Amino acid sequence: MIIHGARPSPFVRKVIVFAAEKGIAVEVQAAGFGRGAEGYLKGSPFGKIPALEDGDFLLCDSTAIVTYMDALKPGEEMIPAAPRERARTIWYEEFGDTIVQAAGQKIFFNRAVARRLKRKPDLAAADLAEAEEMPKIHDYLESVLASGPEGGGWLVGDRFTLADLAVACPLINVAYVSAGLSADRWPCTVDWLARVRARPSVSAALAEEWPMVEPMLSK
Ligand SMILES: N[C@@H](CCC(=O)N[C@@H](CS)C(=O)NCC(=O)O)C(=O)O
Structure with missing residues (x-):
């Protein structure tokens, strides 16, 4: 494939x-x-x-x-079958793909990608998204991870699903160029993201992409 x-x-x-x-x-x-x-x-x-x-x-x-x-590959589905878990997984994927990505893209694109594409970066847009949009996203994640109905340390149920993956992916891009996600203010979110990153599937993907990312981060 x-x-x-x-x-x-x-x-x-x-x-x-x-x-x-x-x-x-x-x-x-x-x-x-x-x-x-x-x-x-x-x-x-x-x-x-x-x-x-x-x-x-x-x-x-x-x-x-x-x-x-x-x-x-039926078996341990990444998109749970139980109706409520399934629906909540789709919500988190939508949240990651739209709300998180929209804010994150302003930061990652303008601080890392724009120069590589020989486009003028809008650094003010990146700063604004970091200061105003990302904290709302972190607050929301912190609230569901700390006291959400699931309570298992993952966004849906008690295991890693598409929900965690889809929300973490744009946050990983933001983290390449922003230290805004502070453990003091959002401890559960920081812990959750570290657990996502530590999964062999994620850490292998990050190692593979690093040679493409590193040049974008160099001044
Ligand atoms: N909804 C699409 C979004 C895909 C998307 O927007 N990808 C970006 C890269 S992060 C892209 O292809 N951008 C180039 C363009 O918009 O022309 C998906 O989930 O795959």
Whole structure:
């Protein structure tokens, strides 16, 4: 199975880690901004990453791709089957993909990616998102992790699911360029993110992407 995309994208990282958690072997092929192999050009009609190529099956969008992967290998689903857990997992994925990513992208893009693309960074937008948008996100996560109905140290149920993965992925990008997530103010969130990062699936993905990330962080 081929994942087309760039490893440091939160959406690409999500599908890479998801595949590892499911025991699905993937090959990552570089793609993005309209450039990449045929499977990407055909599989992602709007040029977004990631795209998936599984034989003659082409699919874009990280949510669609992880849904496919989860159904391919029934067993310990990353998207729980129980109605309430399933619905809450979908909420957290949506939260990660939209609210967290929208704020995080302003920080990561402007502090790390823009220069590499020879675009003028909007550092004021990054500072504003860090000062005003991220704390609200951290407050919310802290509230659900500290005293949420699940109470297991994970966002849904008592185990790592797509919910944790999808929310952590954009936060990992923010953490590359921001020290805003303070353990004094958000201890449960810091602890949770450290546990996500420590999973073999995540730490392996982070090690693989580092050679692409490091040059973006150098002055
Ligand atoms: N909903 C999509 C979002 C994918 C997405 O926006 N990817 C970004 C990279 S982080 C992208 O391809 N940006 C290039 C562009 O918008 O042209 C998913 O979950 O896969």
